[in-house]
Amino acid sequence: MKIRVGIGQFHDLTEERLRFAQQIGTTSLQMNNPKLPGDARWEEADVRALVDKVEAYGLKFEAIENVPVHFYDKVMTGAAGRDEQIENYIATMRAVARAGIPVLGYHFMPNSVWTTNQAAPTRGGALARQFDMAVVDTLADDVDAMRGFTPTMLRRQSAMPVFAKDGPVITEEQMWANYDYFIKAVIPVAEDEGLRLALHPDDPPVPMLGGVARLFYRPWGFKHALELAGGSSSWALDLCLGCCSEMPGGAVNVREMIEYFGPRGAIAYIHFRDVQGTVPNFTECFIGDGNYDPAEAMVLLARNGFDGFLLDDHVPKMDGDSDWNHRGRAHAIGYMQGLLRMGDYLGMNK
């Protein structure tokens, strides 16, 4: 299939979003953590209702990204009750697959995405997300300040408390054991259902945050995960180029990830965004202003056999922008469409 552009990263499937998709000319749609009934799992009929609505607008529902964190928080931390959560996760996987959605994205960060500034200035004064480990380290010395930090400033969607530096610690070894337990339980079901599970990198990509080790902060982690999954074609990446660019080395990781996983057919879809700087300190930016060359990334994807869809992800908030950043997203989507059109013209996107 040809590389194509989608829209997504919203929780509600409104007519406005569907009309926006049509007007901006995307063919694919993703939803992130859609609002659906169920405290522990989703049902096929509820997912199918979303698919029917998307298809009625002539769009393809390509992926759901993320279930609520409380559906599998015990799985990620290895806590008691994880087997029941895995059973429910499997039921959700079957519901998604049987409703006609081929990809279920997930992350493996029990304490989620951390942000130290959600409104750092980028080009022309547009507002962008920033992460600075120095801010986190400062807070780690002050338990009360850490507790007082609002969730939206330091982290998002987290089901776990932000641990103090002397609080509970989950080591990388434990986290690998938890991932191994999870992936070996779910991959056979994914294969059975023709579903692909697409792993998103850790954001920020650092070895540990708040006493919880991370796994997917360097290319090696993904290669190891694919091995644990037995090289299954149901194991795939939601390859966030922004997170890869945040890793030490910046653009080097973007190239390495595409060149390793592209030829293996293991990239389900792309988060096409970028940052300036790398951990311990980076700021998100408009495409084209960041660490990697977006044209080079697109050529690498095409040359390495990628045939999924591209999605904007975090985008800068422009003046007058909406909560969902329609203006910022329109820029990112148009940029990707232009790159793809040039790829078509050069015969690279087949």
Ligand SMILES: [Mn+2]
């Ligand atoms: Mn992403």
